[in-house]
Amino acid sequence: MDxxxxxxxxxxxxTELSDVLPRRWAHSQGVAARAVGLSQVLGGDADMLAAAAILHDVGYAPRLAATGFHPLDGARFLRDEHGADERLARLVANHSFALLEAEERGLRDVLEREFPLRGELLLVDALVYCDMTTTPDGEQTTAEQRVAEIVGRYGADSLVGRFIRRAAPEIFAVMGRVEAASVAQPR
Structure with a gap:
């Protein structure tokens, strides 16, 4: 990857986020900065992670919000308007346990059909790690604090609140896997 x-x-x-959603842009930049820290773990996939990290929330841009489900809207935009790398579109579509939120929205079959995951476990885990350890303002945080912040922002009984509470055990498991892989890497 170059x-x-x-x-x-x-x-x-x-282009899509900085003017219309500056806080979302700050978060995306923070997620991308976290991705740099995992470059040794990912080797040849480090650039793919960095690209997915900066683009993971592009589907929030108002002009792209066709379904209102940002992973799907963002991945479709990358695929349809930019002819983006298929792996990149799949990572954006599936970031941070998006399948669970898609299920809450009645879109799981659509997401799985259009953007199936194909053996990208390390990259998917790395993207979850970067997203779930970055605040909405782009600062570092813990996954526990991030999940609590999301529940607080959306409400525990909201669609997003239900989804993130369901995803929390998996998110926390990812933290352990990525941290273990990072420690195992020679410096």
């Missing part, structure tokens, strides 16, 4: 995908992804995300 670094040009990361520069392209940054330009696309900035």
């Amino acid at each position: 670094r040009s995908i990361v520069a392209w992804a940054r330009r696309v995300a900035e």
